[in-house]
Amino acid sequence: MSKVVFIGAGRMAQAIIAGLTKQSDWLIVVSNNGNVNRLEEMEQKYGVQTTDSWKEEIFDADVIVLAIPPEAHDSVLKELALFIDKQFVITVAAGIGPSDLEKSLPEQTPVAWLMPNTAASKGKSITLCAKGTQMEQVHEDMLEKILSSIGTAEIVSEEQVHTLTPITGSAPAFVYQMANNLVQSAKEAGISEQQARKLVADMIAGAASMLQTEEDPQDLINQVATPGGVTAEGLEVLEQHDFNSMMKQVIKACHDRSNN
Numbered sequence: 600m601s602k603v604v605f606i607g608a609g610r611m612a613q614a615i616i617a618g619l620t621k622q623s624d625w626l627i628v629v630s631n632n633g634n635v636n637r638l639e640e641m642e643q644k645y646g647v648q649t650t651d652s653w654k655e656e657i658f659d660a661d662v663i664v665l666a667i668p669p670e671a672h673d674s675v676l677k678e679l680a681l682f683i684d685k686q687f688v689i690t691v692a693a694g695i696g697p698s699d700l701e702k703s704l705p706e707q708t709p710v711a712w713l714m715p716n717t718a719a720s721k722g723k724s725i726t727l728c729a730k731g732t733q734m735e736q737v738h739e740d741m742l743e744k745i746l747s748s749i750g751t752a753e754i755v756s757e758e759q760v761h762t763l764t765p766i767t768g769s770a771p772a773f774v775y776q777m778a779n780n781l782v783q784s785a786k787e788a789g790i791s792e793q794q795a796r797k798l799v800a801d802m803i804a805g806a807a808s809m810l811q812t813e814e815d816p817q818d819l820i821n822q823v824a825t826p827g828g829v830t831a832e833g834l835e836v837l838e839q840h841d842f843n844s845m846m847k848q849v850i851k852a853c854h855d856r857s858n859n
């Protein structure tokens with residue numbers, strides 16, 4: 600059994616814990632910034648152990664997962680550096696790469712940077728992963744187990760995680776924004792909220808399975824949009840509002856925020 604200590608108990612920690620609890624061989628200990636109610640809820644919901652003092656849990660931990668905001672890393676890493684002795688440290692924070700962790704932690708600390716998305720809670724995250732320089736086979740094995748518990752993964756460079764974070768980490772929110780609009784329009788047909796949500800969710804799942812054939816998205820658009828037809832009219836409006844340029848701005852805004 601491997602012991603994993605989560606520092607941070609928010610949305611992303613819970614999404615990963617939901618995956619890990621499906622594997623039987625983890626002892627999971629969770630701590631946070633003092634929100635006791637949240638820890639009690641997590642004990643009930645996931646059957647994890649919780650603590651108000653993560654420092655006491657580090658000495659026999661195998662993995663430490665930092666699921667805290669990027670801006671909390673400086674102070675937590677400073678404290679962690681005092682307690683760590685070659686335990687594997689993983690962060691899921693936007694903008695905090697393995698080189699940042701290695702700079703802040705003792706030499707030879709194995710580290711990795713994961714960029715999951717909230718579909719981790721359903722075992723469906725596509726997770727980006729950049730490894731540090733000190734990982735050995737035992738860390739590779741633990742990493743593989745963590746990644747497989749929350750979905751699929753791509754191993755990429757630190758620079759690529761920075762660049763791709765908006766695409767895999769943030770973009771689910773953009774899809775949900777579109778879904779929200781479609782649900783509202785569907786309800787105007789007189790169906791229930793529940794029916795509208797199911798209809799939109801199934802539509803997106805179907806579109807996703809078409810994309811998973813790796814066919815060119817433009818070809819998929821062409822298959823839907825008969826020239827002069829109903830869909831073509833809708834696409835024309837997207838074009839009039841410069842949808843492509845808007846998406847570029849959206850991705851740029853994410854990059855700008857994560858670089859600040």
Ligand SMILES: NC(=O)c1ccc[n+]([C@@H]2O[C@H](COP(=O)([O-])OP(=O)(O)OC[C@H]3O[C@@H](n4cnc5c(N)ncnc54)[C@H](OP(=O)(O)O)[C@@H]3O)[C@@H](O)[C@H]2O)c1
Pocket residue numbers: 606607608609610611612630631632633634635637666667668669671674675691692693714715716717768
């Ligand atoms: N949400 C996503 O879709 C997503 C996707 C990819 C990556 N991430 C990354 O995941 C990280 C966490 O995001 P989130 O969405 O899970 O945030 P969240 O829901 O706001 O949770 C943040 C957690 O961090 C804890 N925390 C804050 N400062 C701390 C400190 N100094 N010491 C110990 N615990 C501290 C909070 O404690 P309390 O419980 O006491 O408030 C809370 O449990 C971020 O770095 C984010 O970039 C998020």
